[in-house]
Amino acid sequence: MKIKLNGKGIEVDGSKSLLDICRENGITIPTLCYHASLFPEARCRVCLVEMDGKLVTACSTKPREGAAIVTNSERIVKARKLNMELMMPEPSCGLVDDLEVCEIYAEVGMRKARFPKIKEYKPDLGAAVVRDDNKCINCGRCVRVCADVQGVFAIDFASRAHNEHITPYWEHPLADVACIRCGQCILNCPVGAISECSHxxxxxxxxxxxxxxxxxxxxxxxxxxxxxxxxxxxxxxxxxxxxxxxxxxxxxxxxxxxxxxxxxxxxxxxxxxxxxxxxxxxxxxxxxxxxxxxxxxxxxxxxxxxxxxxxxxxxxxxxxxxxxxxxxxxxxxxxxxxxxxxxxxxxxxxxxxxxxxxxxxxxxxxxxxxxxxxxxxxxxxxxxxxxxxxxxxxxxxxxxxxxxxxxxxxxxxxxxxxxxxxxxxxxxxxxxxxxxxxxxxxxxxxxxxxxxxxxxxxxxxxxxxxxxxxxxxxxxxxxxxxxxxxxxxxxxxxxxxxxxxxxxxxxxxxxxxxxxxxxxxxxxxxxxxxxxxxxxxxxxxxxxxxxxxxxxxx
Ligand code: SF4
Ligand code: SF4
Ligand code: FES
Structure with a gap:
């Protein structure tokens, strides 16, 4: 199908997401909840682009025939940064090595926290895997990998609105539920909220x-x-x-x-x-x-x-x-x-x-x-x-x-x-x-x-x-x-x-x-x-x- 990408007419495979199309055409789109191995749930809205004037999530949206896609308007830049600020009260770069989120801060231009933290959580010091909900941004990647890739379903979302958080079922510590300690959630967490229990x-x-x-x-x-x-x-x-x-x-x-x-x-x-x-x-x-x-x-x-x-x-x-x-x-x-x-x-x-x-x-x-x-x-x-x-x-x-x-x-x-x-x-x-x-x-x-x-x-x-x-x-x-x-x-x-x-x-x-x-x-x-x-x-x-x-x- 034919689309316009930042004003340039191109031929694309319509079965691909806007994110893949942009990346194939050398355009960087920041992503946070997206992971190439997981189903795109589009929770974070950091990957926003415009399709025919409407803001859409690039990771989960496919193009329409003749669509005009814009990836770099002022509106997009502001919206991405705001979504990031709403999720991340406290950037934790520098505290943990090689955090994926640090790259994304740079990509959306966020340097410091704008909104206060709403709730404090007690870290869950499991037998092999440690979770700290205070760092968690609810991107949901750990939930998806645990359910879709591992078939374990040890963790999920609980509560609603600003109380929403990720927890092992019935709010038990991870060590007390049917978690197989595989650590795949660690690999998928972009902010270092889950890590190994250090020896x-x-x-x-x-x-x-x-x-x-x-x-x-x-x-x-x-x-x-x-x-x-x-x-x-x-x-x-x-x-x-x-x-x-x-x-x-x-x-x-x-x-x-x-x-x-x-x-x-x-x-x-x-x-x-x-x-x-x-x-x-x-x-x-x-x-x-x-x-x-x-x-x-x-x-x-x-x-x-x-x-x-x-x-x-x-x-x-x-x-x-x-x-x-x-x-x-x-x-x-x-x-x-x-x-x-x-x-x-x-x-x-x-x-x-x-x-x-x-x-x-x-x-x-x-x-x-x-x-x-x-x-x-x-x-x-x-x-x-x-x-x-x-x-x-x-x-x-x-x-x-x-x-x-x-x-x-x-x-x-x-x-x-x-x-x-x-x-x-x-x-x-x-x-x-x-x-x-x-x-x-x-x-x-x-x-x-x-x-x-x-x-x-x-x-x-x-x-x-x-x-x-x-x-x-x-x-x-x-x-x-x-x-x-x-x-x-x-x-x-x-x-x-x-x-x-x-x-x-x-x-x-x-x-x-x-x-x-x-x-x-x-x-x-x-x-x-x-x-x-x-x-x-x-x-x-x-x-x-x-x-x-x-x-x-x-
Ligand atoms: S360690 Fe494995 S089983 Fe346990 S919560 Fe993480 S992904 Fe699920
Ligand atoms: S890393 Fe550990 S849990 Fe994963 S496949 Fe190897 S032995 Fe199994
Ligand atoms: S990366 Fe697309 S909505 Fe999160």
Missing amino acids: LEGVVDALNDRNKYVVAQVAPSIRAALGELFGMPAGTLVTGKTVAALRRCGFEKVFDVDLGADMTIMEEASELLRRVEKGGKLPMITTCCPGWILMMEFFYHDLLKNMSTCKSPHEMLGMLIKTYYAKKAGIDPKKIVVVSIMPCTAKKFESTRPEMKSGVDYVLTTKELGKLIKMKDIDFASLPDEEFDPALGISTGAGVIFGATGGVIEAALRTAHKFATGKELENIEFSEIRGMKGIKEGSITLKGKKIKFACAHGGANARKLIAQKDKYHFIEIMACPGGCIGGGGQPVYRDPGILRKRTEAIYSADRSSKLRRSHENPIVKKIYEEMLGKPLSKKAEELLHTHYMKRSRF
């Missing part, structure tokens, strides 16, 4: 304590995202620099959670084959993701027996650090402080579960690690690439792909095939379960039986997959969009293309690994030889497995 202070105290032996373990997806916090392009692999930075922060040893992932695969592949051979409960469902585990515990009690009993990779490695490594290195395990560097807010909750008998003392998100590196004045970009400490630092490509949706199943099948047939799989890349499609599936023959597998990422997709679970033998679910590369503790992103770049980085790390199957890992072999015996042995069950429970949604 930084505890970690800094431990690092300063001469009686402690502080060890870091780094999750697969950190290496594909941490560089973004230091101005590097999305998808830059910073594995070696991350290790170097952690050493300069004062950690005694830096270990690789990819090794924990290799251990998980040894146990999980064996568990799958045992269930297939002995008629155990199928489909077996992965348990690497504590966000998904909470979702199952709140909403799917009938799946308890379908869940693998394997702990997640950092929980397995945390336990091995305090048992296997402590013994070998001759260190009292009570002196060891294990800090997991994770993309994940739900892992903060996971390590406090009593039934986990966790070896992990603190969980820092990618963003918290970024803050620690900045606090220590380390020039991250100039650091040399360093290797993980070899005692628990050798891993395989199978371990690193845990960071992307589909990676756990792919890694498990590489090893399950060897265990079931005695032969290595020739093609170890399962393209059918790679990529950003919400639900992916495939099949493989093991022990003469066709094994159908599927994976989902994002809670809403998980719900759709669970509705058809009986078609499959093996299911992977990761609560966050894209898997851990899109975790709630990762750097904030506005362009969903960033998740693709992080995913590509993960797969390139796999391709360049010398070892690509978990059972080839020499440290894994040593741990079984020297301590555990074999997968699913009594000792392995005691240290590396756990159980889950039913939780009330109310």
Whole structure:
């Protein structure tokens, strides 16, 4: 269709929003409640433009044939600024890093508060996710991501007019409602009103304590995202620099959670084959993701027996650090402080579960690690690439792909095939379960039986997959969009293309690994030889497995 954009006649795709059309034509429109991954609810009215003389929201309005669109009149500039002032009594730029709203202040020309704050709220200090309603501007992005993308519905709007605010249901604290602690609301909040419950202070105290032996373990997806916090392009692999930075922060040893992932695969592949051979409960469902585990515990009690009993990779490695490594290195395990560097807010909750008998003392998100590196004045970009400490630092490509949706199943099948047939799989890349499609599936023959597998990422997709679970033998679910590369503790992103770049980085790390199957890992072999015996042995069950429970949604 033909329209006029700021007086210039152009041909446009009429199915696109005015916002997309303007951006494609190089015109900047400020947005606040809009997010490319969410349905445009048009609450903030910061993106106003004129269509045929009327003010309309660009994010939710499509053009009419022959319409005259204006994006820069004085009336528009005044209206955008007023809407911003009505929402934002107190600009909080400078208090929190990299707030999206700070860019928008500049775009609408707002410098200071014009209207007083109407109400004070008590901050909600949840178990993993912290909310401060005093900063909230009711843009509704957290509500939409929690409902539409995650399918959890833990928070919603309450009250009306100037009393309107966002709250967990029935005004309970977030920690007391069916919130899966995925942290997707954090990634979507433009003003920093939701954040992770910080473990930084505890970690800094431990690092300063001469009686402690502080060890870091780094999750697969950190290496594909941490560089973004230091101005590097999305998808830059910073594995070696991350290790170097952690050493300069004062950690005694830096270990690789990819090794924990290799251990998980040894146990999980064996568990799958045992269930297939002995008629155990199928489909077996992965348990690497504590966000998904909470979702199952709140909403799917009938799946308890379908869940693998394997702990997640950092929980397995945390336990091995305090048992296997402590013994070998001759260190009292009570002196060891294990800090997991994770993309994940739900892992903060996971390590406090009593039934986990966790070896992990603190969980820092990618963003918290970024803050620690900045606090220590380390020039991250100039650091040399360093290797993980070899005692628990050798891993395989199978371990690193845990960071992307589909990676756990792919890694498990590489090893399950060897265990079931005695032969290595020739093609170890399962393209059918790679990529950003919400639900992916495939099949493989093991022990003469066709094994159908599927994976989902994002809670809403998980719900759709669970509705058809009986078609499959093996299911992977990761609560966050894209898997851990899109975790709630990762750097904030506005362009969903960033998740693709992080995913590509993960797969390139796999391709360049010398070892690509978990059972080839020499440290894994040593741990079984020297301590555990074999997968699913009594000792392995005691240290590396756990159980889950039913939780009330109310
Ligand atoms: S942490 Fe996840 S489940 Fe909880 S409120 Fe935020 S988006 Fe919803
Ligand atoms: S997908 Fe990864 S980051 Fe997200 S909740 Fe699960 S484990 Fe945590
Ligand atoms: S960004 Fe369009 S109404 Fe908020």
